[in-house]
Amino acid sequence: MASSTGNGDGMLRNIVSGENGIRDPEPDIREDQLFVQSVARALQVLSAFHRSQSPLSLTAIAEASGVGRSAAQRVVHTLQTLGYIERDEAGRGYVPGIRLLDHTHDYLRLNPLIERATPVLLDLRRNARERIDLSLFDDLRMVYAARMQSKRETFFATLVGHSVPTLCTSGGRAVMAHLPDAEVDDIIARSDRRPFTDKTITDPAEVWERVLEARQVGYALTVEEVLVGEVALGVAVLGPSGRPLGAIHIAGSLSEWTPTAFAERFAPLASEAAYAINRVR
Amino acid sequence: MASSTGNGDGMLRNIVSGENGIRDPEPDIREDQLFVQSVARALQVLSAFHRSQSPLSLTAIAEASGVGRSAAQRVVHTLQTLGYIERDEAGRGYVPGIRLLDHTHDYLRLNPLIERATPVLLDLRRNARERIDLSLFDDLRMVYAARMQSKRETFFATLVGHSVPTLCTSGGRAVMAHLPDAEVDDIIARSDRRPFTDKTITDPAEVWERVLEARQVGYALTVEEVLVGEVALGVAVLGPSGRPLGAIHIAGSLSEWTPTAFAERFAPLASEAAYAINRVR
DNA sequence: CGCCTTGTATCGACAGACGATACAGTTATA
């Protein structure tokens, strides 16, 4: 049941799952004088939900977060009191709490890129009539911060906070095109290579090819690398220093577009939008 | 220079500010055996940004969160290491970190209401061609969890996590219409009465009138109570037990609609959508 | 019906967080 031919479903990553193939935030936490363990434990507990598709029981949280049962209990109690964790509707187990959205709001509000980008993206969506996303570059992954749907979408793919590997998304490749070679190598080397679909390109040489192409034309195009039937075009958005901070995506369906037609139609629009965002201070 | 005529700008709440008139989450935290102070401190530190419009310095965080400078320093250091706080682009001060969006994603993913509502809302937006929101009922406030823009919007009003008082929004009134009288009284009594605009209705009797009306017709309509020029229609979304969990909003501009025309056009659509969401188990 | 899992609660011991304090680097004021 585990590995069959090697190209079966088991090898492909499931995009709807919380498991997005990105390693844990805590690689080798040094125990500084300044590093507060109890704070880290609290966030570990909250992070237990990253890998879950359903409400978690207390003991499930404990083992998922690698914290003792007692500690988990007390932390959960505290987080629940503060509204960061809630009981499930049905009363069976815990789910993340609504107070988390307050911090989401703070993050989005205080992110200058999002502020600059929002009006431009709304314009872009009106003109393009396809799905528009803004994703933020976070090392190995691109995190969606603003999503503007146009047609019917799968549920999970439309959520703020969803993240996909930098390696195999149009926006990620566009971002890599603006990074020094060494950093690109580094990202490719450290990235998870498991494919999402049969078309996902994860071979270092092939990825590099796409990155170089993106350097030439100013945008990156991916076809069915994350979602079957989807073509996506990404253009990087740069910070004042010229460093890429994220990317604009335009995504469409292969049932309506050929990849080349899609690129011809939307590359100018996306580039223009990215330019508008970069230009504003 | 403080209070002039009493109806000046100073009396109105600024919707773009982080200050949304909602009291702090911590009213009177009892120090249980089970309550972990250091966890609460960490979240207090993160909450310092709720009232800020710009990056905060270490000392600013300390005093905004009511935590000693030393403690704030260590907590910030930890949160930064974990990615929950970042340095500002310009290097002056701190802002919330991108890792917060991971928890946003978890919250949205694991919220069954959002899962059920998303496809319905996308349909609704396609049919209505106006802005569609899903807000979640959280005591005195309604928190926006999904936003589907259609036309140009002001930046801050479009963010996930934005919250507005239950008292004076269409969705909040629709929710109150499904609550027992005592709870409605309670909410009205505890709510902040500061108006957003000249048209904001905060008088208890008048609010009750609107709630009763919503009980009759099944929806609530607000005109310019939060944003000048905006008319909004809200319909409650119920949980399995019949308790209101949130609301669907449709919002339009008074430059295109009279309030009555807006209600006639969109009340059926919104009700139908809410019904579809309620129905699905 | 007893068994297993759920969440809740208490207590003593000692890990570890707290406040005080100090220092270096940068921006503002005299």
Add this chain to the structure above:
DNA sequence: TATAACTGTATCGTCTGTCGATACAAGGCG
């Protein structure tokens, strides 16, 4: 230019507050 007022960073000893162990009530399930 001097100097004051900030920034962020770092160290240390005391004592606070968290940890693990342990126990118990309330459902759910065979």
